[in-house]
Amino acid sequence: MNEETSGVWNIRVLNVKTGETFQDTANILVSARGGLNQISWPDIKGLKDFNGKLMHSGAWDESIDLRNKRVGIIGNGSSAIQIVPAIQPLEGLKLSCFARSPTWISSSFGDAAMEKMGMDPRDTKFSRRHREYMARNPDKYSHFRKTLEAEAAKLFPITLEGTIERDGAMALFEAGMRQRLDGREDLATAIVPKFAPGCRRLTPGPGYLEALKEENVALITTPIQEVTTEGIKLASGECVELDVLICATGYDVKAPPTFKVTGRNGTTLAEKWKPYPQSYISIAIDEFPNFLLVGGPNSGLGSGSLISVFEAQGDYVVKVIRKMQRDDYATIEPKAERVADFSQYIDEYFKRTVYTDDCSSWYRAGKTGSRIVALWPGSSAQCLEVLRSPRWEDFVFETADETGNLLRWLGNGWSLTLTGGDPSWFLEADVVDVPEEGKPEESEFYKRRPFSY
Ligand SMILES: NC(=O)c1ccc[n+]([C@@H]2O[C@H](COP(=O)([O-])OP(=O)(O)OC[C@H]3O[C@@H](n4cnc5c(N)ncnc54)[C@H](OP(=O)(O)O)[C@@H]3O)[C@@H](O)[C@H]2O)c1
Structure with missing residues (x-):
């Protein structure tokens, strides 16, 4: 909870194992929880009635021995695509793969x-x-x-509709899939998509298509009607009996954190993010001062290195902290107008991309056609440029100064360069006057890029 008078976050921490709680405070709160952490169970009638072992790919039960079992797996996203080839060779295993959508299996990245x-x-x-x-x-x-x-x-151009790269990728992946399916037209018809590659997350899936061809594996595309005590009943009326049912059914990407975050005027993040999460360039939210996001909504990538984006977001957080420390600010909060601008940009940007093609994907807030909430609206290279240099004019600041003198940050005339630093720093490139810890020259990032804000 943000105590507006002091610009401090009050944090109540729960130890989920012991049930104990403790209180802490922070000037800046960073949420780096990412989007793929709240497992999503499928909304299928009777799921909880299943008498066998039910588990989610995101909460794997290591104690379960799958050998000599009749195993069902729901889904064909990245999780199922990796689980299927890993368990298919197990002794005596009979595997039923329930996949309601086609999916692209690409060549391996890199x-x-x-x-x-x-x-x-x-x-x-x-x-x-x-x-x-x-x-x-x-x-x-x-x-x-x-x-x-x-x-x-x-790879970025393959994410844009109307590019030769997008068409080339589609032809390449289809040829690759058909080659790996090796004449199994039944499987190719069921699994090779009509939508553009990348519309839903691209997965290389070494061994997946090969596993589907094995005798102990069945690909079932008939819709699931319900889960029974014995297994899965299909819309065709057929029943598939199972000992274990694995739901590789993904994550609730648009959900706010399971813990309550209360910003200004008692606004909670859960309320704020209805019907879908909105932010200022994925890094901050209006009404939530001093609250910063790493891996927040609209910061995933359909191409390029996500790690570089997370690192740049971390650097952005550091720039915010340094700005507040040096310029004596108590709070920083993005302007609501800029959040609205980013939101409008997102809507416009995705119209010309493969992500709004006709596919089911966790990049969206809900069903096909709903808003893209998980992806950065642009290339990875552009995202890094955006994050490199904060536009402070997009934020509202409140001073920490109580006297009304907004230049208190000038300090007492001393510089840390005079007490063990380098007072002639201005003769060297890329060096700035900062406290000992977190010196920019210690970071690889700043070695390459001059510190700027
Ligand atoms: N780095 C790694 O090694 C790795 C591994 C695994 C996952 N991941 C990350 O996690 C992301 C999520 O992957 P994921 O496979 O866990 O989830 P996902 O891509 O969201 O796939 C969920 C699957 O479950 C199906 N499904 C959901 N509800 C269903 C229902 N009621 N009935 C039938 N089918 C249902 C979906 O079908 P529809 O498509 O028809 O909706 C889809 O095939 C990946 O894209 C990737 O970014 C990474």
């Missing part, structure tokens, strides 16, 4: 980059010798990383 560097894309274990070689040759390691990152970032 394959082209690996080939470009003369490396075998299947060899991703990287031997100790190879790692030591990279450690001794930082230029080579840097080249390797940059090639992978650049190739991933340059």
Whole structure:
């Protein structure tokens, strides 16, 4: 809860194991919980009546031995696509895969980059010798990383409707899937989509298509009517008896945190984010001062490196904290108009992308046609540029000064450079006057990019 008078967050923390609670306070609260953490059970009649073992892919029960069991798995998103080939070879297993939508299985991410560097894309274990070689040759390691990152970032045009890259990817993936399905027209008809690749999350899925061809696996696309005590009843009336039912049915991406967050005027985040989450460039929310997001809504990527975005969001948080410390501000809050602007931008941007094609996807707030809530509206490269340099004019600040002198931040005339720092710093590039901890030159990011705000 934000205590408006002092600009401080009051935080009540619950130890879920012991049930104990404790209180803490913070000037800045950062939510870095991401979007894929609240598991979503399928809304299927009778699910809880199932007499066998019921589990979700996001809460795997390691104690369950799947050998010699009749196992059902609902879904064909990234989770099911990885689980199916992993469990298919188990002794005596009979696997029924319930998939109501087609899905693209792409080539592995980074394959082209690996080939470009003369490396075998299947060899991703990287031997100790190879790692030591990279450690001794930082230029080579840097080249390797940059090639992978650049190739991933340059995939961006496949996410745009009307590009040759999008059409090329579709033809390439279809040919790849058909080749891997090796004449199994029944499977190809069921699983190869008509919508553009990337509309729902692209998954490479090594071994998935091959597993579907195995004798102990059945792909079932007939809709599920209900779950019974014995298994699954299909809309055709057929019953599939099961010992274990795995729901690889994803996550509730649009849900606010399970813990209550109360901002200004008693507004809760759950209320604020109805009917869907909105933010200022995925990093902050109006009415929630000093509350920052890493991996918040609309910060996922359909192409490019998500880790680089999360790192840039972390750097953005650091820039906010430094600005508040140096300029003596108690609160920072994005302007509501800018949140509305970003929201409008999102709606317009996605119209010309593959993400609004006719597919079911967790990128959306709900059914096909609803708003894209999980993706950044742009390329990964553009996102990094946006985050690199905060536009402070998009925020409202409240001073921490009680005297009315808004230049109190000038301090007492001393500079930390005079007490152990470098008073001639201005002769060197990329160096700024900051306290010892968190010096910019300690961060790889700032070595490459001059600190700016
Ligand atoms: N890095 C990794 O190794 C890794 C691994 C796993 C997951 N992930 C991340 O997690 C994301 C989510 O993946 P996920 O596979 O867990 O979830 P998901 O992509 O949202 O897939 C959920 C699946 O469950 C199906 N489903 C949901 N409700 C259903 C119902 N009532 N009846 C029948 N089918 C139902 C969906 O069908 P429809 O498509 O028809 O709606 C879909 O096939 C991934 O896209 C990825 O970003 C990452």
